[in-house]
Amino acid sequence: MTERRTLAILVGGGPAPGINSVIGAATIRARLEAVDVLGVRDGFEWIMQGDIDHVVPLDIGEVSRIHFRGGSYIGISRANPTQNPAHLDNAVLALLRLNVSQLITIGGDDTAYSAMKLEEKAAGRLQVVHVPKTIDNDLDLPPHVDTFGFQTARHYGVEIVKNLMVDAKTTSRWYLVITMGRGAGHLAMGIGKAAGATLTLIPEEFPGPRIRLKSVVDTLVGAIIKRLSYGRLDGVAVLAEGLALGIDPADLAGVEEVERDTHGNVRIAEVNIGEILKAAVQKRLKQFELKATIAAKNIGYELRCADPIPMDMEYTRDLGYCAAKYVLGGGNAAVISLQAGRFVPIPFAAMIDPVTGRARTRRVDITSTRYAIARRYMIRLRRDDFEDPHELARFAATAHVSVEEFRRQFAYLIEEEPPPLVFDSVVERDPGALA
Numbered sequence: 001m002t003e004r005r006t007l008a009i010l011v012g013g014g015p016a017p018g019i020n021s022v023i024g025a026a027t028i029r030a031r032l033e034a035v036d037v038l039g040v041r042d043g044f045e046w047i048m049q050g051d052i053d054h055v056v057p058l059d060i061g062e063v064s065r066i067h068f069r070g071g072s073y074i075g076i077s078r079a080n081p082t083q084n085p086a087h088l089d090n091a092v093l094a095l096l097r098l099n100v101s102q103l104i105t106i107g108g109d110d111t112a113y114s115a116m117k118l119e120e121k122a123a124g125r126l127q128v129v130h131v132p133k134t135i136d137n138d139l140d141l142p143p144h145v146d147t148f149g150f151q152t153a154r155h156y157g158v159e160i161v162k163n164l165m166v167d168a169k170t171t172s173r174w175y176l177v178i179t180m181g182r183g184a185g186h187l188a189m190g191i192g193k194a195a196g197a198t199l200t201l202i203p204e205e206f207p208g209p210r211i212r213l214k215s216v217v218d219t220l221v222g223a224i225i226k227r228l229s230y231g232r233l234d235g236v237a238v239l240a241e242g243l244a245l246g247i248d249p250a251d252l253a254g255v256e257e258v259e260r261d262t263h264g265n266v267r268i269a270e271v272n273i274g275e276i277l278k279a280a281v282q283k284r285l286k287q288f289e290l291k292a293t294i295a296a297k298n299i300g301y302e303l304r305c306a307d308p309i310p311m312d313m314e315y316t317r318d319l320g321y322c323a324a325k326y327v328l329g330g331g332n333a334a335v336i337s338l339q340a341g342r343f344v345p346i347p348f349a350a351m352i353d354p355v356t357g358r359a360r361t362r363r364v365d366i367t368s369t370r371y372a373i374a375r376r377y378m379i380r381l382r383r384d385d386f387e388d389p390h391e392l393a394r395f396a397a398t399a400h401v402s403v404e405e406f407r408r409q410f411a412y413l414i415e416e417e418p419p420p421l422v423f424d425s426v427v428e429r430d431p432g433a434l435a
Contacts, residue, residue, distance in 0.1 A: 004034075004035075004036060004099075005035045005036065005101045005102070005328075006035065006036040006037070006038060006098065006099045006100045006101060006102075007026070007030045007035050007036070007037050007038070007100070007101070007102045007103070007104065007324065007327070007328065008037075008038045008039075008040050008055075008095060008098065008100040008102070008103045008104070009022075009023055009026055009027070009037065009038070009039055009040065009058070009074065009103075009104045009106070010040040010043055010044065010047075010074075010103065010104070010105050010106070011023075011043055011072045011074060011075070011076045011105075011106045011107060011111075012043040012044060012076065012077065012078065012079070012105060012106070012107035012108075012110065012111030012114065013043075013076065013078060013107040013108040013110055013111045013133070013134070014076070014078070014108070014134075014135075014304055015070070015071060015072060015076055015304040015305045016133040016134055016135050016147075016148060016149025016150075016153070016304060017070050017135070017148075017149045017152035017153065017303075017304070017305070017306050017307065017308040017309075017312055018133065018148040018149050018152065018308045018312040018313065018315065018316035019070075019071070019072045019073075019076075019106055019133065019149075019316075020063075020066040020067055020068075020069055020070070020071065020072065020073050021066075021067035021308060021312070021313055021316035021317045021319075021320060022104075022106050022131050022133075022148075022316045022317075022319055022320035022323070023039065023058070023063060023066065023072070023073055023074065023106070023320065024063040024064065024065075024066045024067045024073075024317070024320065025067070025316070025317040025318070025319075025320030025321045025324070026104055026320040026321070026323050026324040027058045027059070027060065027063045027320075027324075028060050028063065028064065028321075029320070029321050029324035029325055029328075030324045030328060031058075031059060031060050032060075033328060035102075035328060036057070036099075037057065037058040037059070038055045038056070038057060038058065038098060038100065039055065039056045039057075039058045039073065039074035040054070040055055040074065041054040041055060041056060041074050041075045042054060042074075042075040042076065042077045042079070043075070043076055043077035043078070043079050043107075043111070044077065044079040044080070044081045044087075044091055044114060045077040045079040046094075047081075047090065047091045047094035047095060048079060048081040048087040048088070048090050048091045048094075049087070049090060050090040050093065050094055051094070052094050052097055052098050055098060056074065058074075067308075067313055067316070067317055068307060068308075068313070069307055070304075070305040070306045070307045070308065071305045078110070080110065080114060081114055081117075081118065082113065082114050082117045088117060088118065088121050089121065091118055091121075092118060092121050092122050092125070092126065095122075095126060096125060096126070100126065101126065101127065102126070102127045102128075102129075102327045102328060103115075103118070103126055103127070103128045103129075103327075104128075104129055104130075104131060104320075104323045104324065104327060105118075105128065105129075105130045105131070106130075106131045106133055107130070107131075107132075107133060107134075108132065108133060108134040108136070108139065108147075109134070109138070109139055109358070109359035109361065110359075111130070112130045112132060112139070112335060112348070112351060112359050113352075113358055113359050115128050115129075115130040115348070116128075116130075116333070116348040116351075116352070119332065119333050119348065127327050127330070127331065127332040127333075128327075128332065128333060129323050129326060129327045129331060129332065129333075129334050129335070129336055129345070130334070130335050130336065130348070131148075131319050131320065131323050131335075131336045132147050132148070132335055132336070132337070133147055133148050133149050134147045134149065134150070135147075135149045135150050135152075135153035135180060135187055135300075135303060135304060136150070136180060136181045136182060136183065136184060136186060136187055137150040137184070137186035137187060137190075137362070138181070138182075138183045138184035138186060138361050138362050138363070139351075139359065139361075139362060140351055140359065140360035140361065140362045141337055141346075141362065142337075142339055143362075143365070144339075144340075145337060145338070145339055148312055148315055148316045148319060149304075149308070149312060150186065150187065150190070151309060151311050151312055152303075152306055152307075152308045152309045152311075152312045153180075153187060153303040153304070153306070154187060154190040154191055154194065155309050156302065156303050156306050157179060157187065157190075157191035157195075157299055157303055158191055158194045158195045160177075160299050160302065161177055161191055161192070161195040161197055161236060161238065161299075162195050164177060164236055164297065165195065165196070165197070165236050168234040168235060168236050169234045171234075171293070172233035172234050172293065173233075173234060173292070173293035173294065173295060174224065174234060174235045174236070174237065174292050174293065174294045174295070175235075175236045175237070175294075175295050175296075175297055176220075176237050176239060176274050176277055176278055176281075176294060176295070176296045176297070177191075177197070177236060177237065177238045177239065177297050177298075177299060178239050178240075178241050178273060178274045178296065178297070178298045178299070178300075179191055179238060179239070179240060179241060179299055179300060180241055180299075180300035180303070180304075181202070181240040181241055181242050182241065182242050182245065183242055183245075183361040183363070184202070184203070184204065184240070184242065184361060184362060184363040184364055185200075185201075185202020185203055185204055185205075185240035185242060185363075185364045186362075186364055187240070188200055188201070188202050188238050188239060188240035189202055189240075189364055189371070189374060191238055192238035192374070193373075193374040193377065195236075195238075196377065197236045197237065197238045197378075198223060198227065198235035198236050198237055198378065198379050198380075199219075199220075199223050199235075199237050199238075199378040199379060199380045200237070200238040200239070200240075200374065200378065201216060201219060201220075201237065201238075201239045201240065201243065202239075202240045202242070202243075202364055203240060203242045203243050203245070203246040204363050204364045204366050205366055205416070206246065206416075207416055210246065210247070210248040211243060211246040211247045211248065212247070212248060212251065213247050213248065213251035213252070213276075213280065214251075215413070216243060216247070216277065217277065217280045217281055217284050218284070218409075218410060218413055219380060219381075219413055220237055220277065220281050221281055221284045221285060222380060222381035222410050222413060223235065223237065223378075223379055223380045223381070224281070224285065224290075224292055225288070225290070225395055225398050225399050226379055226380065226381060226385070226395060227379060228290070228398050229394045229395050229397075229398040233292070233293075235379070239273070239274070239277070241273060241298075241300070243273060244273040247273075252276065272296075274296025274297065274298060275296050277296070278294045278295075278296045281294060282294060288399040288400055288401065289400050290398075290399065290400075315338070318338055319336055319337075319338065322336050322338065322343045323336045326343070326345060331345060333347060333348045333349075334346055334347055334348065335347075335348065335351055366418060367418070369421065371418070372418055372421040373421070375417075375418060376421065381395075381410055381413055381414065382414065382417065383414045383417050386407060386411055386414060389403075392406065392407065
């Protein structure tokens with residue numbers, strides 16, 4: 001008689017729309033092959049302590065409709081088993097005591113790293129695959145492959161920003177909207193560009209190892225002055241929270257004392273970058289005898305557990321199916337991906353930066369056409385503003401300074417501006433080639 005197999009499913013990191021779709025699809029696929037399925041509650045939290053009581057059997061009946069809903073049916077946590085060798089041992093032994101032969105982890109870069117180390121520690125006793133998720137869209141997948149949850153988060157983020165834009169115009173105020181995105185600005189850029197926000201700032205556009213707070217503040221102040229010169233008192237700036245991590249600690253008083261999670265990441269919620277920028281922008285405007293009503297608004301928690309939109313619903317059901325089919329068929333030590341509609345397993349080793357030993361981060365490509373177009377939709381100081389004497393005079397008059405003084409204070413902002421977007425001439429195709 002063949003020994004009965006057990007597949008375990010575990011979710012780590014922060015929530016993302018579509019988690020339940022992966023859980024449901026993987027469970028259904030496994031149960032159709034007569035494989036038992038266990039949901040490991042709260043990520044690695046319990047099993048890394050050797051606790052095997054926090055698990056729940058999963059079956060088709062109870063998961064067949066959970067793909068419509070946000071959140072995680074089996075909970076989630078940021079518990080990290082890799083910080084302590086004993087915790088990693090405990091996690092492996094706990095799974096073996098539960099008769100688990102295969103494991104599917106669902107999470108971001110930190111969970112992917114934990115899955116890789118767990119598979120190494122198991123030394124062939126467990127097969128492990130990882131389904132990547134993050135609304136930050138910053139896992140090192142091919143450029144055209146989104147992480148699941150990103151499109152849903154962007155969708156609802158755009159709805160929020162759209163309403164804030166109406167409120168801003170109605171009440172003659174500026175909103176500084178802070179979006180999630182610890183390591184990259186994909187979500188901020190996706191929301192800002194789609195919603196038509198006044199401007200979007202992401203860490204990738206600021207060169208060097210550290211971002212100066214002054215550069216961020218002057219970019220915002222320049223945009224406010226530009227809008228004021230045309231009679232607009234309102235605007236919405238979308239800012240990636242990763243700016244807080246990139247800004248020179250000397251510019252953010254107390255940042256070193258901010259609480260960190262178990263992976264060593266600064267808890268961004270403890271760095272109120274919106275309020276810091278609000279105060280700094282208002283102080284800078286006062287130097288020009290200008291005032292603006294500014295409100296800082298953080299969005300992120302509103303997006304993480306939203307019900308997935310149909311695109312993410314379908315995408316994640318496919319990922320869950322592929323994860324179960326692959327690992328139950330003997331696949332191991334791989335990240336599950338769909339590329340151009342086809343299943344592509346990516347070996348764990350291929351996702352790791354050999355220098356840092358951690359999962360690589362995919363950042364916004366600021367040399368891309370997509371980003372270049374986004375910049376051209378924004379209202380902010382540009383190179384051509386400083387080349388147009390009429391525009392420059394308008395901005396200087398609004399700021400109550402001379403043209404020379406305005407140039408002295410703000411011209412440095414355009415030093416890193418991307419080059420003009422130029423398309424090659426379209427070559428007409430030979431009509432005969434279409435026959």
